[in-house]
Amino acid sequence: MVTSVSWWEGAVVYQLIPRSYSDGDGDGIGDLKGLSGRLSYLRWLGVDAIWLTPIYPSPLQDGGYDITDFKNIHPELGDLAAFHRFLTSAHAQGIKVILDLVLNHTSHLHPWFQRARWAPKGSPERDVYVWSDDPNRYAEAPILFRNFETSNWEWDEVAGQYYLHRFLRHQPDLNYENPWVQEQMLGVVDFWLQKGVDGFRLDAVPFLFEAEESRCEGLEQTHDFLRKVRTFVDNSGKDVLLLAEAIQPVEEAAPYLAEDELHAAFNFELTAQLFAGVASGNSKNLGLCLNKAQEVAPGSCWALPLRNHDELWLGDGHLVPEEVIQSIRAGLHQGNGHWLNWGINRRLAPLLNGDPRANRLLHALIYSLPGMPCIYYGDELGMGDWPGLRDRDPNRTPMAWTPGRNGGFSTAPDPLLVLPPITAPGYDYRVVNVEVQKHLPGSLLNWHRRMLTCRRLLPALQAGGFEILDSGHPSVLVFVRYIKNMTVLVAANLSAAGASFHLDLSRWEGASTREVLWGCYYPEANEKWFVYLSSYGFNWWLIGEVEETK
Ligand code: GLC
DSSP states (O other): OOOSSOTTTTOOEEEEOHHHHOOSSSSSSOOHHHHHTTHHHHHHHTOSEEEEOOOSOOOOTTTTOSOSOTTSOOTTTOOHHHHHHHHHHHHHTTOEEEEEEEOSBOOTTSHHHHHHHHSOTTSTTGGGBOEESOTTTTTTSOOSOTTTOSOSEEEETTTTEEEEOSSOTTSOBBOTTSHHHHHHHHHHHHHHHHHTOOEEEEETGGGSOOOTTSOSSSOHHHHHHHHHHHHHHHHHTOOOEEEEOOOSOHHHHGGGGSTTSOSEEEOHHHHHHHHHHHHHTOOHHHHHHHHHHHHHSTTOEEEEESOOSSOEEOOTTTSSOHHHHHHHHHTOSSSOOOBOSSEEOOOHHHHTTTOHHHHHHHHHHHHHSSSEEEEETTTTTTOOOOTTSSTTGGGOOOOOOOSSGGGGSOOSOGGGSSSOOOOSTTTOTTTSSHHHHHHOTTSHHHHHHHHHHHHHHOHHHHHOEEEEEOOSSTTEEEEEEEETTEEEEEEEEOSSSOEEEEEOOGGGTTOOEEETTTOOEEOOOOTTEEEEEOTTOEEEEEESOOOOOO
16 A cells, blocks of 8 residues: 555665675675674664665676676575565564666676577567667767776677677666566566565666667656656555666756656765865855755655765766865875776765764765765764775775674685775774774764654654755855744854854744754844854754644
8 A cells, every 4th residue: 555655755774785784694795694683783773774785696797786687686695585584574673675676787697698699680589688780879878987898889709799788898788679678677676576675776777778869868768668667666556665876967867756757866966065065165066956956856855875885976077176076085084086987986984084073964964954865884883995995895895893803794704705894094893883883972873873863853854845044154054944843953064164153043033942962952043143063063953842733
């Protein structure tokens, strides 16, 4: 039964890489058994849903986004029975589960692709992928993985043709012009719906269809197919989230949020502006981006990540000025800010020069702005990374649970570990881990938990209206979130210097103001309400008393 309020309204999502989260069988690789054992931690932290990066069989040439069987589990992670046990136990603890669904491509080792290359040219089997005799077809489609590929086409000796791959050459693009492909992928959606999952993060949605003289992104046919997915899910009667990954500016991502299309889309432009804001100490572009996001998709749900398993996208030189990008890279704590395909492949903490105040500030913003906050595993601890690792592995290393062996991630000997746990100075797992931080009242981890608790108690932050107020200070973003009986005022200082300013709160003249986190009263609202925020400081205040709803 579809309820009137969907489960994701007001939800906080936690993204994790199962292979790097917790190893339940001691082979050095995180798995579903290990993850099941950590659900109580996630419940304690206060997240509503977890998004798992791909868990399907895969040769792992692209972190599992190269799939050989969409309806199974990678043997290193478990099997379908283990998935069932994990899902049942997540649901029993009130945690929803979102799977990554890769629609655009498969692994080159997928049986469909192997069959296609051996099948005669023009046959239905060959037609499952996109082939060409000419590698200049769709010449305007940009190369996405610029660090690894020089063409979107790869010559296949057996087929005697080129095949299209918008990502790695190990990831041939499926041919969505072929109704069989569409039917199969809807079958995949159905398979996991029947298993009881609560949502899908739809990977790389802009690239499903191609057309000459276009960038082959977000074409009308692509939107048509996504509407089919939506109708399919709606017809199942299940309350299932469809979340789009389109690494594009707000205007280009907004069409996926049309009423009959997907429920949510990541706002990567906002992510870029949050980092740029902190790097430049200026809140102007952040404010503009926030207003634009509300205008282009009013009432829609933007998902708000700070970091994820990919690079930090800063907008291809159009969104964030070059000097700000350079200052983010220069400010990196340890190692250099390695530029991969389209961004920086580092974790949040080192990107913020190891400053926990900036970690708090950026999370306080995503926890209070309109949209669905997305926490990347380990960022609740301020976990570090390993800059020297290949591709995007620097920010995919094992979760730090304890000060013990391998940070409590696995009991396996070091050489067997999926990736090395962090021992870099300042981020060593013997110091930065769940167990230690749980015991320290002032830790980042306890702060996140407290913030999530407060957020849960403030429905205005979950689904309220949004309006930016003028702070008169270049570094400070101020806004209100409101519902009928509750108004929350938020102020955030993006600068490393303290900021004092006055706010015009005359429309709430005489109302009480109370700081939320510690319950401290401030002077009554007036026309010239004085605020001081320390370096990277922020505050949430309730304006007026919360009226009981009858
Ligand atoms: C998405 C994923 C990324 C992957 C790519 C190709 O952008 O987030 O990790 O490499 O799609 O599937």
